[in-house]
Amino acid sequence: MNYPERLENVAVLGAAGKMGSGIVLLTALEMADLSLDPANRDKEFTLHAVDVSPTALKGLVSYLREQALKAAEKKAVALRKAYAHREDLVLNSDIIRQYVQDVMDIVHPTTHLSDTFGSTIVFEAASENPALKVKLFSEIRAHGHPDVWIFTNTSSIPISELDRKAELSGRIIGFHFYNPPAVQKLVELASGGTTRQELKDFSAAFAKRIRKVVVPSSDTAGFIGNGHFMRDLLHAIAEAGRLTAEGHSFVEAVYMINKVSQEYLVRPMGIFQLIDYVGLDVCQCILKVMDDRIPGELLHSALIDELLAKGVRGGQFPDGSQRDGFLQYVKGRPSGVLDPESLAYTPVDSLAATCDVKLGATPASMISWKAALASANSDQSIAAFYADVRKTGTLAADIATRYGKRSCEIGRKLVADGVAANDEDVNRLLLTGFFHAYGPINSYF
Amino acid sequence: MNPLRRKVYMAAGSTTVSLGTGRKEFHPKKPRPGLEEHIREAGQGVLAQIGGAANVDEGVIGNFMAARFNHQGHLGALIPSIDDGLLWKPCHRVEGACASGGLALLAGIRSVLAETSEVTLALGTEVQNSVKAIYGADILSGAGWFRGERKHGHAHFFPSVFSDRAGHYFEQFGRDRTRNAFARWYRNAIENARLCPTAQEFHNTTADLEALALREPNPHTFVDHLNVFDCSKVSDGASAIAIVSEDGLSRIGVSKQDAVEVVGWAQLEADLTRPPEDPTRLETTRRTVARALEVAGIGIGDLATVECHDCFTMSGLLSVEAIGLAAHGEGPDYICAGETARGGSVPFNTCGGLVGWGHPTGATGVRQAISLWQQLTGKAENWQVEIPANRPYGLQVNMGGNDKTVVAIVYKRGG
Numbered sequence: 001m002n003y004p005e006r007l008e009n010v011a012v013l014g015a016a017g018k019m020g021s022g023i024v025l026l027t028a029l030e031m032a033d034l035s036l037d038p039a040n041r042d043k044e045f046t047l048h049a050v051d052v053s054p055t056a057l058k059g060l061v062s063y064l065r066e067q068a069l070k071a072a073e074k075k076a077v078a079l080r081k082a083y084a085h086r087e088d089l090v091l092n093s094d095i096i097r098q099y100v101q102d103v104m105d106i107v108h109p110t111t112h113l114s115d116t117f118g119s120t121i122v123f124e125a126a127s128e129n130p131a132l133k134v135k136l137f138s139e140i141r142a143h144g145h146p147d148v149w150i151f152t153n154t155s156s157i158p159i160s161e162l163d164r165k166a167e168l169s170g171r172i173i174g175f176h177f178y179n180p181p182a183v184q185k186l187v188e189l190a191s192g193g194t195t196r197q198e199l200k201d202f203s204a205a206f207a208k209r210i211r212k213v214v215v216p217s218s219d220t221a222g223f224i225g226n227g228h229f230m231r232d233l234l235h236a237i238a239e240a241g242r243l244t245a246e247g248h249s250f251v252e253a254v255y256m257i258n259k260v261s262q263e264y265l266v267r268p269m270g271i272f273q274l275i276d277y278v279g280l281d282v283c284q285c286i287l288k289v290m291d292d293r294i295p296g297e298l299l300h301s302a303l304i305d306e307l308l309a310k311g312v313r314g315g316q317f318p319d320g321s322q323r324d325g326f327l328q329y330v331k332g333r334p335s336g337v338l339d340p341e342s343l344a345y346t347p348v349d350s351l352a353a354t355c356d357v358k359l360g361a362t363p364a365s366m367i368s369w370k371a372a373l374a375s376a377n378s379d380q381s382i383a384a385f386y387a388d389v390r391k392t393g394t395l396a397a398d399i400a401t402r403y404g405k406r407s408c409e410i411g412r413k414l415v416a417d418g419v420a421a422n423d424e425d426v427n428r429l430l431l432t433g434f435f436h437a438y439g440p441i442n443s444y445f
Numbered sequence: 446m447n448p449l450r451r452k453v454y455m456a457a458g459s460t461t462v463s464l465g466t467g468r469k470e471f472h473p474k475k476p477r478p479g480l481e482e483h484i485r486e487a488g489q490g491v492l493a494q495i496g497g498a499a500n501v502d503e504g505v506i507g508n509f510m511a512a513r514f515n516h517q518g519h520l521g522a523l524i525p526s527i528d529d530g531l532l533w534k535p536c537h538r539v540e541g542a543c544a545s546g547g548l549a550l551l552a553g554i555r556s557v558l559a560e561t562s563e564v565t566l567a568l569g570t571e572v573q574n575s576v577k578a579i580y581g582a583d584i585l586s587g588a589g590w591f592r593g594e595r596k597h598g599h600a601h602f603f604p605s606v607f608s609d610r611a612g613h614y615f616e617q618f619g620r621d622r623t624r625n626a627f628a629r630w631y632r633n634a635i636e637n638a639r640l641c642p643t644a645q646e647f648h649n650t651t652a653d654l655e656a657l658a659l660r661e662p663n664p665h666t667f668v669d670h671l672n673v674f675d676c677s678k679v680s681d682g683a684s685a686i687a688i689v690s691e692d693g694l695s696r697i698g699v700s701k702q703d704a705v706e707v708v709g710w711a712q713l714e715a716d717l718t719r720p721p722e723d724p725t726r727l728e729t730t731r732r733t734v735a736r737a738l739e740v741a742g743i744g745i746g747d748l749a750t751v752e753c754h755d756c757f758t759m760s761g762l763l764s765v766e767a768i769g770l771a772a773h774g775e776g777p778d779y780i781c782a783g784e785t786a787r788g789g790s791v792p793f794n795t796c797g798g799l800v801g802w803g804h805p806t807g808a809t810g811v812r813q814a815i816s817l818w819q820q821l822t823g824k825a826e827n828w829q830v831e832i833p834a835n836r837p838y839g840l841q842v843n844m845g846g847n848d849k850t851v852v853a854i855v856y857k858r859g860g
Contacts (some may be wrong), residue, residue, distance in 0.1 A: 073579050076600035077666060090596045092585040 011116030015049035016056030017049045020125035022181025032103045036082040055111040068103040072096040094278035117144045125153040128285040137166035151175040156289040160192030170194035178433040186433035187212040215429045221293035231410045236271040251337040255351040264400035266437040276325030279315030360394025372437035386444040411440035446584040455706035458815030459490025460684035463645035465804020474735035483683035488527030493687045495697035498530025502562040507549030507569035508807035541586035546810025547843030547852025553688030569811035570683035588846035600620040607670035607757040613724040618774040626777035627758035628658035638797030640828035645803035677804035701860025709741025709855035729848045731767040736855035749832045752813035754844035755798045810843035
């Protein structure tokens with residue numbers, strides 16, 4: 001089975017979720033592009049988008065239509081050539097409309113897992129629950145195509161474990177997109193010890209075709225991405241405890257750490273906003289998977305457990321807007337900080353009035369995340385900024401330095417433990433998957 | 446045939462800003478002025494300088510594709526919306542692709558020559574940011590031969606037309622020297638635009654303009670031989686000017702010193718269905734300019750400044766050669782030597798031209814006339830260049846489509 005044949009019948013499980021919808025989009029676009037190749041005109045491409053929620057599938061269809069339109073508008077130059085044989089398509093608008101229709105015709109939204117039993121590739125983006133994944137894979141192994149390949153989007157569960165438990169005989173690979181898949185450039189690729197070479201070769205080809213940067217990870221719980229993120233968030237929560245013990249209130253501590261981890265660490269968002277974006281429930285699942293499988297290290301947060309028990313979840317509403325978590329949001333921007341006792345949110349504005357003074361004056365050389373990404377020589381600007389940060393001796397400088405050092409330590413440990421092959425892979429992953437302005441393994445701190 | 450049986454003047458120009466990306470006040474998702482607001486602003490700007498609408502005999506407006514960009518035809522009937530004093534006066538709209546503004550000027554000139562009007566309010570407008578550029582390309586492709594060219598044309602139709610011309614030019618005269626000239630043209634355009642508050646690139650702060658302009662073209666996302674800096678941007682705007690007889694000048698209270706006189710004009714048409722014989726030349730432009738200069742009774746050496754139709758750097762370069770300031774194939778050297786820059790021997794497009802000032806297609810011809818009126822009467826403020834007493838003439842060249850409709854007008858100060 002060659003590359004296009006393998007992609008003729010594909011399924012995505014958890015298709016209407018945050019990750020699944022992006023995977024459906026990227027895969028359907030690739031399938032539509034293949035269908036336009038004259039060599040594939042005899043083939044019929046189908047993508048079964050499977051989800052338990054019919055309502056969410058409706059949302060998926062709207063999302064796909066909108067995103068396929070944007071994709072078509074972007075690649076109109078190539079599409080004019082691809083549709084050159086269609087005399088009825090003359091204007092860009094004709095061609096763009098046709099492409100969107102062709103993408104939509106490939107996608108078959110369904111709530112029935114049985115629809116995927118003819119698929120030769122199954123992307124899985126169900127929730128991060130090992131038992132659920134094993135159940136789904138076992139069912140597909142039992143009833144599906146005899147040569148089906150599973151591409152799991154797990155961000156934490158070892159591939160060899162899933163392979164063994166679902167008895168897939170090496171027909172599985174970890175193909176971990178980052179959120180949102182349509183935007184983030186990264187795919188973290190993890191093979192189990194038994195993963196077949198053909199899957200690895202196909203994965204490399206597919207990732208290249210959909211223009212993703214591949215970073216390989218060893219088959220260790222949490223891989224590189226969550227290996228860093230989970231330890232990073234545990235550091236932030238521990239720092240909140242430390243600052244609280246020093247006399248700051250909890251909401252002040254969260255406000256200050258969130259602000260410093262965004263502005264001083266030159267990241268796209270603060271750490272508590274990122275936890276909310278990912279979802280406290282997802283973080284809890286990932287931590288549990290890692291904690292159960294990585295001995296000698298406590299990878300658990302009682303605070304996250306407590307908040308989830310009280311109904312604080314974060315994550316997104318079905319329309320994509322941000323749900324409140326550690327922070328409260330108005331139009332996607334943090335507007336308040338949660339008090340875990342009262343579950344009330346203290347307005348960010350009032351916290352800023354007191355906490356910004358506590359944090360101390362910001363060095364004039366501070367560089368924004370956007371400016372750092374846009375700058376050709378951001379390394380120098382960032383180094384100069386941290387040199388100034390060290391001189392200030394403020395509370396913000398202290399939090400930032402401890403944070404940067406810990407992030408670096410986490411990165412180095414991932415290499416030392418063999419999770420990442422080298423420093424560059426860790427840095428590339430954080431740059432492309434988390435949009436950091438610089439890699440965690442650096443000499444800034 | 447006497448193309449100038451009577452003296453014709455232009456004065457009291459007024460233009461909106463060229464609104465689009467690059468202007469700080471422009472945001473694609475926020476409400477912004479439409480055709481009506483632009484037309485009113487430009488038109489009222491003229492009326493305020495000529496004693497009001499009562500002094501106007503008729504109106505004419507140039508526009509290319511409002512019927513598709515804005516679902517609005519019948520633009521002649523928008524002229525009375527500028528001022529009640531224009532009600533019940535003759536008004537009409539003219540179209541000749543990107544030369545629509547130039548055709549509006551000619552309609553005004555002809556009416557004054559025919560003595561059917563002493564004061565004509567000539568306008569031009571286009572509002573193009575109503576659609577994304579990829580769909581705008583479809584609309585603008587109407588300036589080509591739709592049935593014969595569109596299906597096998599490029600997604601970015603007109604950039605590709607001039608990219609193909611550039612490809613031929615590269616082959617014949619060298620790629621690097623030509624691209625260097627494109628980059629110099631871009632730099633001149635932006636540096637001039639930065640001096641003129643109505644220019645679309647007025648807020649441009651790029652430090653090394655030529656380095657930016659020399660970015661390699663990317664055929665996968667755009668066209669083969671040009672990059673986006675070689676192209677004028679998508680623009681919204683309107684421009685207006687009064688076209689008047691000597692009696693008209695008295696009526697509106699404008700002195701000859703404050704007006705420009707039309708001393709030569711020409712308008713030629715090529716066959717839309719026929720490709721250019723030599724893609725490295727703008728033959729219609731060459732013929733039209735030669736005719737306008739002949740009518741004016743002047744030579745190329747008498748020009749102080751030129752407003753040419755640089756919808757692309759490539760058309761700017763070919764215009765320099767078609768006008769006759771550089772021989773065929775020598776335009777790049779002429780441009781790179783700074784001859785077209787504001788300190789050069791014949792400054793071109795002194796407030797930025799189409800690349801720098803902007804290109805609201807139907808307005809461009811009128812905007813060019815305003816720029817020359819300002820330049821020749823000493824009203825160009827920060828972007829004023831020296832107009833030598835021994836060569837006091839300004840030339841405007843407004844081109845529609847792929848060198849198909851061309852308007853050329855020669856001006857000098859009125860008194």
